[in-house]
Amino acid sequence: MAISRIAFGTKEEATHPAALRAALSEFICTFIFVFSGQGSGLAFSKLTGREATTPASLIASALAHAFSLVVAVSVGANISGGHVNPAVTFGVFFGGKITLVQGLMYWIAQLLGSTFACLVLLFCTGGLPTGTLGLSGINTTQGLVLEVAMTFGLVLTVFATAIDPKKGSLGTISPLAIGFIVGANILAGAPFDGASMNPAVSFGPALVSWSWENQWVYWAGPLAGAAVAALTYELFFRPLIQEQLVADRGTEG
Template sequence: MAKLALGHLREAAEPGCARAVLAEAVLTFLFVFSGVASAMAAGKLGGGADTIMGLTAVASAHAMAVAVMVSAGLHVSGGHINPAVTLGLAAGGHITLFRSALYLLGSSLACLLLSFLSGSGAGAPPIPVHALAAGVGAAQGLLWEATLTFSLLFAVYATVVDPARTVGNLGPLLVGLVVGANALAGGPFSGASMNPARSFGPALVTGEWAGHWVYWVGPMIGGLLAGLVYDGVFMVRPGHQQLPTDDAEF
């Protein structure tokens, strides 16, 4: 605990910390704006995200937005755009939690702007809020979100963080593809948030908080477990020697 606290203070004193925090706020704003707007558009055009076409459109929009925003912020702040990602990386000692301070502000501003831009009246599309599907209980929703977020963080570690990765600069694109795949898989059941900030903005603007805790606890558990598992079991440390492949050398 003391080590983590010192990490917070050390990061807060870094000259680039303010820039990193601001970058995360901007990136989260842009990601949530695109993601929520895609769900609003699916509803306005008919069917919404509860149809296969609507779900595919929303999942694709989230995948592309994540890939681009992670790429845009990777060199400035890490491009987390997700408190669960920050927590998962903190579990492995790769970052502290300090720079996640403005995720919720970026998400809230994006949804407030969308609420204004969508107009008012009977034809205005509502801001969609993450909610569990009919027949899906809180425990099931929690496991959905934890599992999907575990998948996301495992991909972040394997394709972006691990120094032994073999995918080059494709990490952000691959992370975006995982988000899209998870949205297709879990969207009809839990909404496949995988991101507390993504769920917070719509809930704040609409005032609909029913079951909102699921979209904090589930992703945080999944992100934390993924960070601990990958960093503790799979991470290749500097100086690691691969086992020889030639029988004679072995």
């Protein structure tokens, strides 16, 4: 069972050069992702003189987030795994793939990367406020379930294409698959709750703008969705994959 493989790690792990490089990678990759995603919204508002709440801005936001996430995941894939998201890190930890110490280092790096991206945008745009996520026409329970559902799809995609030991050629296109599911979820969920799927995406703008309304939804929903996705893959899909691997080795022998 996946939960039986959860490891806490050691304090020495926190100062290991490889762990520090991985954390730096998460900082940089999250910066890239949030800078482009938030920047696209600011650019749209500046060019149109309106808030980024139109169908055109929705498509632009989905494309900007999808493209930048493909790049961010690709950059970090061979260094840190390219999580770029505390929810993904939590799912990977819950699936027994990284230790708690490493996961906490990733979280700190991701939250700092998001915050730094928003501060740079604030400076470069002459003080334009970064957009904070909020609920529109739905209550907190609906927003929570929406975040759970969207993050479930995202983390399940991560496990299937980036973590699965039998991913084969899917491993080469995993950044595309991950970027596409985020872009698609933004098209589906952004008009209702901003489509976070990523606590770092909501945390950085909230900290810089000091606006924390319903922030818990953007933590509880993604973390719960990630945990369910990790358990689903490890309990229902992983045994079938391992059986196939054994069968393949038997055939080769």
